[in-house]
Amino acid sequence: MSYLTASADPKATTGWRSPLVMLMIMAAAMQLSFAAWWNLMNNFAVHELDFTGREIGIQQSIREIPGFLSFLAVYFLLVMREQTLAYLSLLLLGIGVAATGYFPTLWGFYLTTFVMSVGFHYYETAAQSLSLQWLPKATAAAGMGKIIAVGAFAQLVAYGLILVGWKTFELSFTTVFLIAGCLTLVVLLFLFLAYPAFREGVPQHKKLILRKRYWLYYALTFMGGARRQIFTVFAGFLMVERFGYEVHEVAALFFLNGAVNMVLAPKIGQLIVRFGERTALTVEYVGLIGVFTTYAFVTDAWLAGALYVIDHAFFAIAIAMRTYFQKIADSADIAPTAGVSFTINHIAAVGIPVSFGLLWLVSPAAVFLAGAAMAAVSLFLARLVPAVPGPGNEVDWSLGFGARRMSVSEAE
Numbered sequence: 001m002s003y004l005t006a007s008a009d010p011k012a013t014t015g016w017r018s019p020l021v022m023l024m025i026m027a028a029a030m031q032l033s034f035a036a037w038w039n040l041m042n043n044f045a046v047h048e049l050d051f052t053g054r055e056i057g058i059q060q061s062i063r064e065i066p067g068f069l070s071f072l073a074v075y076f077l078l079v080m081r082e083q084t085l086a087y088l089s090l091l092l093l094g095i096g097v098a099a100t101g102y103f104p105t106l107w108g109f110y111l112t113t114f115v116m117s118v119g120f121h122y123y124e125t126a127a128q129s130l131s132l133q134w135l136p137k138a139t140a141a142a143g144m145g146k147i148i149a150v151g152a153f154a155q156l157v158a159y160g161l162i163l164v165g166w167k168t169f170e171l172s173f174t175t176v177f178l179i180a181g182c183l184t185l186v187v188l189l190f191l192f193l194a195y196p197a198f199r200e201g202v203p204q205h206k207k208l209i210l211r212k213r214y215w216l217y218y219a220l221t222f223m224g225g226a227r228r229q230i231f232t233v234f235a236g237f238l239m240v241e242r243f244g245y246e247v248h249e250v251a252a253l254f255f256l257n258g259a260v261n262m263v264l265a266p267k268i269g270q271l272i273v274r275f276g277e278r279t280a281l282t283v284e285y286v287g288l289i290g291v292f293t294t295y296a297f298v299t300d301a302w303l304a305g306a307l308y309v310i311d312h313a314f315f316a317i318a319i320a321m322r323t324y325f326q327k328i329a330d331s332a333d334i335a336p337t338a339g340v341s342f343t344i345n346h347i348a349a350v351g352i353p354v355s356f357g358l359l360w361l362v363s364p365a366a367v368f369l370a371g372a373a374m375a376a377v378s379l380f381l382a383r384l385v386p387a388v389p390g391p392g393n394e395v396d397w398s399l400g401f402g403a404r405r406m407s408v409s410e411a412e
Helices: 019-048 053-068 070-076 082-102 106-134 137-168 173-194 212-241 247-275 277-297 301-328 331-362 364-382
Strands: none
Touching (some): 019 053, 019 082, 019 212, 053 106, 053 212, 053 331, 070 331, 082 106, 082 173, 106 301, 137 173, 137 247, 137 301, 212 247, 212 277, 212 301, 212 331, 212 364, 247 301, 277 301, 331 364
């Protein structure tokens, strides 16, 4: 059985060849290279290329351009399956990471960042769409939690190898980038040979979809993209520039992140199933307001590291945004909306790294206080999510303090 020789119904396939297990392995393949790249990126930029906040901001904006163009994924689906798109994206990701160390110049780093990012963002678009199509609505959050946990385990492998091997074997940036990229390519080959071509459950629209009734999901997605940049660009840069974290110390911090996520993500998925999306998102954004405010004034390296781990742990709660959309969406809208939502997510992501990189030169504290303000806006939006989302019940203007409104499915 391989992708080219067999096809299968995703609902009828069980065991280790089920779509859920395939999505888990795909998540691991992605993280093996991306986690290593992310671990080394700031140190590579600062110590090899002498980057300041200005250059790192430009580099991160370049990294987000493919995310901004994720809406183009729907046009690729005119000529290929989403599963094919996911595989090709993993191929680009592996190649981009493997090549990074061989181009140790400003423009070389910008180029390999772009190639890696095309693979990463189109993989994320395809994987998100496939998970929403293949996983049952009643248990999707729990399934997504398992996918995140397996990805976190792959992060542990990548960070652990760097943590142990960097000093022990005096590894170079070039060697680690090459190994990480090749690991992703090896796992991709296994996926191609071991799994069939899964059929779509509901044929997806092959055009861009923007619906007025999805506006709250779009708004949450936009703010999520802005919030993510504060963490991914500036929190990590803070560790290296202000507190002097070395490569192996960053690896240790990321290793801890992965361990926490591996344990918490499945539990968070189960809690979302139990308590609902609104409660989960409320907890996330209240926590982020506190984390970002503390970032602004932190002076202790250990406290900064603790904040980084807590901040990262909140990412798993973003499952709630996806399952909220799954519950309110028409089944045929999932694939095109996945691309549109990634583009919306990256509107802020393209501009924030450059503009906030300049703000960083004036006041790093102002960057994180702006992040706290973004979290406050997201908190307001989260309170608009209904207790029981569904078609016709997409928004609760009572902010969760009014009477519980039944979804269409419940009413029937």
